[in-house]
């Protein structure tokens with residue numbers, strides 16, 4: 001498979017470059033030049049596969065000659081051996097819908113599913129390349145922990161994680177900052193997540209800096225993450241209640257990465273009816289998908305911090321599709337967003353969006369109320385992000401084969417759970433120790449030169 005950038009459909013790239021670069025040099029996002037669609041027969045042949053076997057089938061079609069099937073197979077088995085469930089994820093029935101638990105990995109959020117694989121991809125790549133790289137990543141709370149767990153202790157690679165100071169939960173922070181490995185560096189930025197993301201973007205854009213430190217990225221635009229995430233859409237489809245009926249997925253959304261993986265699964269032929277983009281108060285994607293108004297506003301702090309985002313980076317991939325793969329038009333739209341902070345989607349494109357996507361928004365009270373209702377009715381504790389996904393089905397009022405993506409373990413957000421149901425959400429036994437470990441992180445101003453200096457001093 002060859003890849004192109006959303007901002008240049010002429011030049012092609014191999015998976016290896018796409019994986020290591022993350023973002024194209026022209027600022028665009030990598031996407032496949034063309035996509036093979038599975039037939040119904042192909043899809044049915046996947047039905048009985050264990051998670052790892054399914055992952056091997058799907059991921060192998062995307063990675064070209066990056067590694068052979070045998071190596072890929074070993075890496076997938078190794079990556080998923082650290083999960084607390086044999087089949088990585090777990091689907092449970094909750095009333096009239098199913099909940100897909102994606103948080104059984106080492107850092108208790110869905111991001112482990114892709115990140116463990118990426119960590120082992122890096123290790124494989126560096127074994128063959130003999131160079132040293134530095135990963136720099138911004139996190140709204142969960143990416144950082146997942147990336148650190150995947151990279152810690154690996155040779156020839158350092159990881160620098162920028163999180164917004166005082167805007168992640170204490171459990172989220174401790175999962176990042178209590179490790180002892182020498183190749184992990186945590187930076188708390190005096191700012192919000194978008195500030196962290198902008199710092200990383202501008203460090204990437206500074207070619208002399210990013211080449212000097214051999215900078216690489218694992219944020220949610222990395223194509224390898226998207227393909228790893230598309231696997232659980234397939235897997236859960238086969239487990240869904242009503243066999244052979246198309247499914248609807250509700251996806252707690254921030255950067256549009258996870259739900260884009262669902263859209264990719266749909267484009268590969270998986271019978272998905274609607275993907276519901278479930279947002280918190282930071283509802284830019286809800287305004288875009290329901291009214292056609294993609295307009296950047298100020299980020300509000302919420303109890304679902306991993307979705308406190310205004311600039312949904314992966315949305316560019318959808319914009320490219322809406323413009324029928326026209327790179328110039330995509331560039332124009334992205335420039336508009338950058339300059340005017342807004343993009344008005346015309347009716348024709350909006351109709352196309354709505355054939356695949358619906359959306360919803362939930363305010364803070366509604367999130368707490370949903371956690372309480374689900375707990376009282378079903379004795380199930382949802383974390384605030386998953387509760388937003390759960391409630392989205394009621395908001396868009398769509399029935400059928402409905403699956404909610406539960407993106408984080410409730411114990412990551414103990415304050416919210418206490419507020420909602422006055423319950424102490426306990427960490428899994430294996431992770432209790434982080435509560436009393438010493439934390440390591442440096443606090444730095446929202447200033448790109450200071451951050452660059454800090455990184456240079458440590459590599």
Ligand SMILES: *Cc1c(COP(=O)(O)O)cnc(C)c1O
Pocket residue numbers: 109110111142143220252253254255256257258259306307385407408
């Ligand atoms: C990252 C994250 C999300 C949002 O996922 P995107 O891919 O950024 O849309 C939702 N819930 C949790 C718990 C997360 O960590």
